[in-house]
Amino acid sequence: MIGIGKIKPEKIRKEKTDWNQFLCGTPAKDYIFQNTPYEEQIKNAAELIREADFILIGAGAGASSAAGLMYSGKRFTDNFAEFIDKYGAANMRDMYSAGFYPFPTEEAKWGYWSKHSMINRILPPALPLYRQLYELVKDKDYFVITTNVDHQFYKAGFASDRIFATQGDYGLIQCEKGCHQKTYDAQEMFRQMDTERKDCLVPSYLVPKCPVCGGNMAMNLRCDGYFVEDESWHSAAESYGEFLQNMKGKKGVLLELGVGFNTPVIIRFPFEKMARGNKDLSLIRLNLNEAVVPAGLNERAVGINCDMAEAVSDLCDITRSEEGKSL
Numbered sequence: 001m002i003g004i005g006k007i008k009p010e011k012i013r014k015e016k017t018d019w020n021q022f023l024c025g026t027p028a029k030d031y032i033f034q035n036t037p038y039e040e041q042i043k044n045a046a047e048l049i050r051e052a053d054f055i056l057i058g059a060g061a062g063a064s065s066a067a068g069l070m071y072s073g074k075r076f077t078d079n080f081a082e083f084i085d086k087y088g089a090a091n092m093r094d095m096y097s098a099g100f101y102p103f104p105t106e107e108a109k110w111g112y113w114s115k116h117s118m119i120n121r122i123l124p125p126a127l128p129l130y131r132q133l134y135e136l137v138k139d140k141d142y143f144v145i146t147t148n149v150d151h152q153f154y155k156a157g158f159a160s161d162r163i164f165a166t167q168g169d170y171g172l173i174q175c176e177k178g179c180h181q182k183t184y185d186a187q188e189m190f191r192q193m194d195t196e197r198k199d200c201l202v203p204s205y206l207v208p209k210c211p212v213c214g215g216n217m218a219m220n221l222r223c224d225g226y227f228v229e230d231e232s233w234h235s236a237a238e239s240y241g242e243f244l245q246n247m248k249g250k251k252g253v254l255l256e257l258g259v260g261f262n263t264p265v266i267i268r269f270p271f272e273k274m275a276r277g278n279k280d281l282s283l284i285r286l287n288l289n290e291a292v293v294p295a296g297l298n299e300r301a302v303g304i305n306c307d308m309a310e311a312v313s314d315l316c317d318i319t320r321s322e323e324g325k326s327l
Ligand SMILES: [Zn+2]
Pocket: 175, 176, 177, 178, 179, 180, 210, 211, 212, 213, 214, 215
């Protein structure tokens, strides 16, 4: 907003600006779907990864749904049948919207969230897509920034001091009003709730209370103004900052996975901005439907519009076979 006071009002009205331009500086018309054949794109992406000194992974919701943690369809109706019956299909459309349902009691709220955490955070093992991603970058200097809260990067072997999960964790709870900046591991509590839940409700004695103010607790998810950024959140944020500082003068790849337009200001737009401002950086964008890339990045951008599980698996295969050749 600096200097906006100097712009004459008529100038502002004439500017054809939209939200895309405002947030990321690239006008929507400058985005392109690359028409390079898929095989060639994978080859180009593998080459960029091979030549890179470091890889910065940015992962959004699309990565986990491609990995198998789908929030809608059969996976939802199979696991949440009881909740759909009780609260109605119109209110329980998928695991995303169900989380926003105004549960009438704490027993009902934790009845739902304990199930959600079991299904998406506690029970799933490290999924193949995440394990392959780890294989792809483990010998590089890497860092992960993710809006996902399902802990998959940790499970797949990525070093915990190289992950910044900005939006919380399904395994943690906090004071609902954020009265103190601390989170609590709730996995054991959720397991117990899962065995004792009846008619979608947990027994009252299992309902957690804030140890400081005595009020209600909530999931540690950034969904309102009370999100708690605890000590480890701050230390991860700091590590991310340091990683960005240290990448200056080195060749790197920004590997963006399944980041749409829900919260593009955390990964998608900053990655584009970094790539535009630094010729040593390339952007590999994997996205099922939205793999458009800024045209100006030319061969420094690869936008692969396809099933990510397949693309990551192909990237792993080609990288492995190239390694074999160089031995
Ligand atoms: Zn409190």
